[in-house]
Amino acid sequence: MNEQKLNIPMAESSCCGPRATTENPSCCPSTGQVYEVGTGRPADPKAEVCCGGPPPPPSDPFERPGYSLSPSVRAFKQTGSDFVPLVKTALSLGDHWGTLRVRLGLNREGYRLAPGLYGVGNPDSESPVIVTANYKLTFDAVRKELRDCEVWLLVLDTCGINVWCAAGKKTFSTREIVNRLRVTGLAEKISHRRLILPQLAAAGVSAHEVKRQTGFSVIYGPIRAKDLPRFLQQGNAADEAMRQVSFTLRERMVLIPVELVQFIKKIWWALPVLMLISGLKPGLFSLSQAVERGGLALAAFAAGTLAGAVLAPIFLPWLPGRAFALKGSAAGLGMGFLLLLATRGTGSIPDKICMLVLTIALGSYLAMNFTGSTPFTSPSGVEREMKWAIPLQAVSLAGALAFWIASPFI
Amino acid sequence: MKDIRYIDGVSSITLNEETCIGCGMCLQVCPHAVFILVAKKARIDDRDGCMECGACAMNCPVDAVRVNPGVGCASLIIKRWLKGKNMPADSCCC
Numbered sequence: 001m002n003e004q005k006l007n008i009p010m011a012e013s014s015c016c017g018p019r020a021t022t023e024n025p026s027c028c029p030s031t032g033q034v035y036e037v038g039t040g041r042p043a044d045p046k047a048e049v050c051c052g053g054p055p056p057p058p059s060d061p062f063e064r065p066g067y068s069l070s071p072s073v074r075a076f077k078q079t080g081s082d083f084v085p086l087v088k089t090a091l092s093l094g095d096h097w098g099t100l101r102v103r104l105g106l107n108r109e110g111y112r113l114a115p116g117l118y119g120v121g122n123p124d125s126e127s128p129v130i131v132t133a134n135y136k137l138t139f140d141a142v143r144k145e146l147r148d149c150e151v152w153l154l155v156l157d158t159c160g161i162n163v164w165c166a167a168g169k170k171t172f173s174t175r176e177i178v179n180r181l182r183v184t185g186l187a188e189k190i191s192h193r194r195l196i197l198p199q200l201a202a203a204g205v206s207a208h209e210v211k212r213q214t215g216f217s218v219i220y221g222p223i224r225a226k227d228l229p230r231f232l233q234q235g236n237a238a239d240e241a242m243r244q245v246s247f248t249l250r251e252r253m254v255l256i257p258v259e260l261v262q263f264i265k266k267i268w269w270a271l272p273v274l275m276l277i278s279g280l281k282p283g284l285f286s287l288s289q290a291v292e293r294g295g296l297a298l299a300a301f302a303a304g305t306l307a308g309a310v311l312a313p314i315f316l317p318w319l320p321g322r323a324f325a326l327k328g329s330a331a332g333l334g335m336g337f338l339l340l341l342a343t344r345g346t347g348s349i350p351d352k353i354c355m356l357v358l359t360i361a362l363g364s365y366l367a368m369n370f371t372g373s374t375p376f377t378s379p380s381g382v383e384r385e386m387k388w389a390i391p392l393q394a395v396s397l398a399g400a401l402a403f404w405i406a407s408p409f410i
Numbered sequence: 411m412k413d414i415r416y417i418d419g420v421s422s423i424t425l426n427e428e429t430c431i432g433c434g435m436c437l438q439v440c441p442h443a444v445f446i447l448v449a450k451k452a453r454i455d456d457r458d459g460c461m462e463c464g465a466c467a468m469n470c471p472v473d474a475v476r477v478n479p480g481v482g483c484a485s486l487i488i489k490r491w492l493k494g495k496n497m498p499a500d501s502c503c504c
Binding site: 164165167168199200202203204205206207208220223238240243244245247316317322323324368369371372374375376377378379380381382383384385386390 | 413414415416417418420421422435438439440441442443459460461462463464465466468469471478479480481482483484485486487488
């Protein structure tokens with residue numbers, strides 16, 4: 001049975017010399033055996049060949065038609081009748097490239113891996129089970145911290161979403177844990193009944209419900225993957241620092257590119273419109289005016305975007321007020337004055353006022369939208385600030401645009 | 411997280427100390443150390459630190475913690491305002 005599952009390629013001849021064979025690794029199939037991938041023997045270099053050099057190594061015995069072998073997998077471990085993939089704990093260049101892309105807001109939806117059971121090191125039936133999400137960024141963050149550990153990784157289908165957002169959307173849920181335990185047959189592969197979950201999954205999972213439905217005890221582990229080894233060493237005990245979220249400068253800064261890219265994707269069409277309306281004047285339109293005033297309008301737009309999506313996140317703890325809309329206005333005010341300094345000598349006084357108002361309103365709006373990326377804003381609080389901020393932002397923006405169009409006519 | 415704080419006096423969290431059995435699950439799951447345990451009962455110690463993620467309510471075995479859970483995300487709330495109540499409650503912007 002196991003030989004069939006492994007589908008070991010048989011020795012055969014081809015035009016390119018004798019085909020290399022992989023040694024049959026399971027003449028006496030036994031549970032617990034580990035099979036490295038990518039260790040296929042290349043063909044005998046001395047063999048007579050008809051075309052080119054000797055052939056490269058043959059396909060891996062674990063390859064299947066229609067599937068591709070994940071580059072994160074280093075071996076397969078036979079566990080009962082299944083082969084559980086064992087993952088690498090060192091990230092490759094490709095992994096870093098993927099991280100860079102999603103941090104820039106590209107391919108965030110498609111950055112996922114197949115849910116199911118994986119292993120790290122060479123885990124056995126006593127090894128702890130760590131549950132995580134199938135967002136590849138999350139998976140990479142977890143596996144790279146586990147280099148010296150022997151654990152099972154139960155990857156849930158969170159629709160490729162990170163742990164906390166998935167818990168909020170209820171894709172990291174009691175239901176998915178129950179389902180994934182059933183699909184993977186984990187209970188037959190291990191002797192204990194404990195699951196270690198990331199603490200931030202608790203917004204989507206009910207520990208007592210998991211226990212009631214599956215018999216598995218849920219242990220909430222640390223928030224950050226980097227604390228996992230220490231948590232395991234301490235006998236599944238978290239200290240206070242592991243249990244509290246942080247929002248350090250570094251953590252805020254990695255979010256900036258996504259904020260910027262998402263906003264620009266949404267708003268790019270407004271830039272040529274801004275140029276166009278800047279050129280309107282009595283007698284229809286002036287190209288030179290469109291270039292000159294349009295340039296100023298775009299500069300104000302850029303200043304507001306910088307204030308709300310870059311400066312506000314960076315200076316978040318030090319900007320005045322609690323409401324993000326207020327913090328963004330303050331950043332916008334600062335950027336607005338810098339803009340006026342940089343453009344002194346051009347434009348009329350009403351134009352300058354419009355530019356300042358546009359910068360402040362945009363900064364306020366974008367900073368307010370940053371609430372969704374933080375780990376500490378409550379929905380009640382966000383709604384409270386939006387009730388006064390949105391009307392103010394809308395009136396300022398509409399007013400500034402109206403005056404901008406009208407001023408050449410006055 | 412005591413260094414960056416959000417708007418005070420808005421959280422919808424409530425704790426029924428009579429129902430509470432003092433198991434400490436809320437202390438474990440809360441990412442902002444809102445609860446403390448006093449004389450084998452949980453107590454809300456930092457209400458304004460609460461971000462209403464709902465982890466405590468989900469994991470309270472006796473339903474003693476209640477909160478109107480959600481995601482503190484302006485663009486999601488805007489979407490809800492625009493599309494009305496037809497949007498599923500658990501959708502998210504992140």
